[in-house]
Amino acid sequence: xxxxxxxxxxxxxxxxxxxxxxxxxxxxxxxxxxxxxxxxxxxxxxxxxxxxxxxxxxxxxxxxxxxxxxxxxxxxxxxxxxxxxxxxxxxxxxxxxxxxxxxxxxxxxxxxxxxxxxxxxxxxxxxxxxxxxxxxxxxxxxxxxxxxxxxxxxxxxxxxxxxxxxxxxxxxxxxxxxxxxxx
Numbered sequence: 001x002x003x004x005x006x007x008x009x010x011x012x013x014x015x016x017x018x019x020x021x022x023x024x025x026x027x028x029x030x031x032x033x034x035x036x037x038x039x040x041x042x043x044x045x046x047x048x049x050x051x052x053x054x055x056x057x058x059x060x061x062x063x064x065x066x067x068x069x070x071x072x073x074x075x076x077x078x079x080x081x082x083x084x085x086x087x088x089x090x091x092x093x094x095x096x097x098x099x100x101x102x103x104x105x106x107x108x109x110x111x112x113x114x115x116x117x118x119x120x121x122x123x124x125x126x127x128x129x130x131x132x133x134x135x136x137x138x139x140x141x142x143x144x145x146x147x148x149x150x151x152x153x154x155x156x157x158x159x160x161x162x163x164x165x166x167x168x169x170x171x172x173x174x175x176x177x178x179x180x181x182x183x
Contacts, residue, residue: 015147016062019043022151023061026158029171030058039066042081049086049173055093057086057170059161061154064135072125076137080150082157083130084108084166097173098131105131108166115160122160132166 020032020043030045042062049055064070064081084105086094098105109124109132116122122134134157141149161167 016042019061026162055091078138079135080153081135084132085129087129089129099126108164111164112160
């Protein structure tokens with residue numbers, strides 16, 4: 001039997017419409033799309049990168065409702081979740097931006113870790129589409145205040161991504177690669 005707190009928790013994470021407006025000033029140049037199926041609830045802010053529109057870079061801001069597919073995070077769903085992605089994982093852009101030893105994702109994670117004075121910190125993942133991830137169980141926040149805390153959590157993470165230059169550099173990645181001539 002589900003408790004009243006379980007129902008309240010689920011209701012609070014289902015309402016994600018506020019995320020689009022909250023993230024808009026931080027993620028200029030990235031197109032928002034509602035993500036409301038599977039384990040994620042929130043918005044994916046993305047833009048094409050590379051020729052042919054097969055590569056996508058961007059951000060997800062919202063909630064993780066189920067651990068399936070996200071076991072490497074060791075989550076305790078539902079969680080508030082912010083991540084930076086490059087898709088497809090097997091592509092050249094992922095190799096360059098995420099996997100290489102001095103990649104944008106690795107150096108950004110290191111820089112942001114200097115700025116972060118309290119957990120949770122961004123985690124780096126080399127082998128998945130989500131290369132930088134910050135998450136926290138919603139249950140650690142007081143009932144009735146979870147939406148407020150989730151807003152603060154996302155604002156703080158987005159501000160670090162802007163300050164680190166990650167947002168600007170991924171936006172530039174999309175602009176330069178889409179229209180660039182073949183060498």
